[in-house]
Amino acid sequence: xxxxxxxxxxxxxxxxxxxxAEAVKDVYKLDEVWFMPSHLPPHKQAAGATGEQRLDMxxxxxxxxxxYSTLDIEVARGGVSYTIDTIRLLLKEHPNTDFYxxxxxxxxxxxxxxxxxxxxxxxxTFIGVGRPGFDLxxxxxxxxxxxxxLHAEMPLVDISSTAIRRRLxxxxxxxxxVPDSVLQFIKRSGLYESxxx
Ligand code: NAP
Numbered sequence: 001x002x003x004x005x006x007x008x009x010x011x012x013x014x015x016x017x018x019x020x021a022e023a024v025k026d027v028y029k030l031d032e033v034w035f036m037p038s039h040l041p042p043h044k045q046a047a048g049a050t051g052e053q054r055l056d057m058x059x060x061x062x063x064x065x066x067x068y069s070t071l072d073i074e075v076a077r078g079g080v081s082y083t084i085d086t087i088r089l090l091l092k093e094h095p096n097t098d099f100y101x102x103x104x105x106x107x108x109x110x111x112x113x114x115x116x117x118x119x120x121x122x123x124x125t126f127i128g129v130g131r132p133g134f135d136l137x138x139x140x141x142x143x144x145x146x147x148x149x150l151h152a153e154m155p156l157v158d159i160s161s162t163a164i165r166r167r168l169x170x171x172x173x174x175x176x177x178v179p180d181s182v183l184q185f186i187k188r189s190g191l192y193e194s195x196x197x
Contacts, residue, residue, distance in 0.1 A: 002028070002029065003033070005033075005036055006036065007074075010037045014161060016160065023153065024129050025067070037054045038075075039075050039079060040080045052075065060182050082114075084120045091123060099125075103126060103128060104128070105128035105129055105136055108137075109140055126148060130151070
């Protein structure tokens with residue numbers, strides 16, 4: 001089985017994430033995509049919602065699609081979310097699955113900085129997903145990584161979590177930028193209501 005792991009902060013999850021996942025799934029003929037909110041990403045602080053809330057929103061967004069699901073591994077584990085720890089665990093539970101780790105194309109060049117990247121690159125394939133015309137600069141990567149990174153294009157949609165938080169802070173609509181169920185969750189919990197700094 002071929003499974004895409006969609007790792008990220010998802011603060012909040014939005015249609016751009018879902019479109020990116022579907023584009024990758026389509027191009028590389030993945031059987032399923034599993035969304036996986038990180039607890040604390042290794043390189044920064046989460047901005048707004050708690051891990052539990054980000055997990056709840058991701059579950060709402062993937063609910064009802066049999067080829068999509070949400071993993072709670074990293075939020076449940078707590079601490080800093082190193083992808084290598086997570087992938088080792090997933091491979092133990094699913095030894096016959098090929099995992100593809102989906103990240104934003106503009107993050108590909110940071111891969112050499114990831115924890116135990118040499119080991120991680122032996123275990124999974126990375127897919128950098130970006131807008132049409134975005135070139136992956138694979139030449140800048142060490143050789144062992146170049147052959148482990150694929151590229152996929154996604155439809156051009158200018159939606160980001162940052163823009164959504166900003167709009168909500170300014171009282172603007174984000175309807176149709178996030179799934180309805182996620183919007184209802186955000187409204188119910190009063191998330192992102194304070195003015196952005
Ligand atoms: P992020 O901060 O949530 O996202 C970075 C950028 O990529 C944002 O523009 C984001 O858009 C977009 N994006 C988020 N998830 C995406 C996805 N799966 N596919 C395409 N675009 C995506 O995420 P991140 O911090 O780059 O981390 C991504 C994953 O890599 C996480 O699972 C993280 O734990 C892992 N990671 C691991 C290490 C390590 O092990 N040392 C280091 C870095 C990252 P929005 O802002 O609109 O979401």
